[in-house]
Amino acid sequence: MNAPIRVAVTGAAGQIGYSLLFRIASGAMFGPDQPVILQLIEAPIEKALAALGGVAMELDDCAFPLLKGIVQTSDPAVGFKDANWCLLVGAKPRGPGMERADLLKDNGKIFIAQGQVIDAVAAADARVAVVGNPANTNCMIAASQAKRLPPERFTAMVRLDQNRAQTQLAKKAGADLTEVKDIFIYGNHSPTMFPAFAHATIGGKPAKAVINDDAWLQGPFCETVGKRGAAIIAARGASSAASAANALVDHVRSLVTPGAIHSVAVKSNGHYGFDANVWAGMPVRTTTPGSYEVITSYAMDDFAKSKIAATNKELLEERAFVADMLPKA
Ligand code: NAD
Ligand code: LMR
Secondary structure, three states, X not given: OOOOEEEEEEOOOOHHHHHHHHHHHHOOOOOOOOOEEEEEEOOOOHXXXXXXXXXXXXXXXXXXXXXXXXXXXXXXXXXXXXXXEEEEXXXXXXXXXXXXXXXXXXXXXXXXXXXXXHHHHOOOOOEEEEOOOOHHHHHHHHHHOOOOOOHHHEEEOOHHHHHHHHHHHHXXXXXXXXXXXXXXXXXXXXXXXXXXXXXXXXXXXXXXXXXXXXXXXXXXXXXXXXXXXXXXXXXXXXXXXXXXXXXHHHHXXXXXXXXXXXXXXXXXXXXHHOOOOOEEEEXXXXXXXXXXXXXXXXXXXXXXXXXXXXXXXXXXXXXXXXXXXXXXX
């Protein structure tokens, strides 16, 4: 058995938290040989902290063999102390009729403070995964506060979009989900995101040839994946939670599994024509646990280039909108 790792989770008493914590404690995120200490962080609100106490009781009642400790706090300096992984879920979700970017002014400021505290107190090997929306830009805000931890340690989640795209392709082709490979998400976690279908395969053949319907791929497929979050809010009256928690398990599990190839929003450094300073979804290959390299070899046709330009434009607009939350150069 390995020594326990410390996993800090913000918004731990929220909807996503309620699906997520039990998966982490059961070993789904870090594997069956990796004990964890959960450091649960909630807003300093009486009701939220009381609910967190209840979640902690339920975690105790599961008697998870891998769960070696639970910290409950509203103080980020306590919650992020020595954390190896910081999962930033805590933020306001959008309601019907809102876009994720509408949350920026409220949620963005959470990530200024959290970026600073993580940089000051988290473990030397700390990794950060941002889920709270708008996830790409919040991740950029948190990373911009860090002086000790390099920007590549900060990732944002587009794995839910990848999972959604995989299922849509499988359904359209009438294929088993596991037959769909190499579908990756580029850009923002918003309706402008681009699920790059031209590189996907189904049963080892190009998805474009199997589906044989470019109009569907360019239209309804991209739109369904891009607007899936809004469709769930409309149907459920609340934003996706269990599938988001599942996607975060996948995001981190892939990032700790050398050789895994998966979609992650990372600092673009100019890859695929994205502005160098935005966090954009793109395919990465995990190298060593927690580290990755961007796969830069996928060629983009004119349609893909126009989609990437549109999602890059939106990321730049979000960046301009939060300019006052970024350190002055
Ligand atoms: P929720 O409202 O159920 O829970 C959020 C929790 O965060 C609440 O308990 C709240 O008290 C807490 N919180 C707020 N500010 C905090 C702070 N400063 N520190 C610690 N905790 C804080 O919301 P949810 O459904 O769990 O969603 C959380 C976020 O995740 C939302 O922004 C939502 O839009 C986003 N989300 C992202 C994806 C994605 O794919 N990236 C998917 C689904 C949801
Ligand atoms: C999602 O994609 O389901 C989440 O980002 C929630 C939302 O606001 O769409």
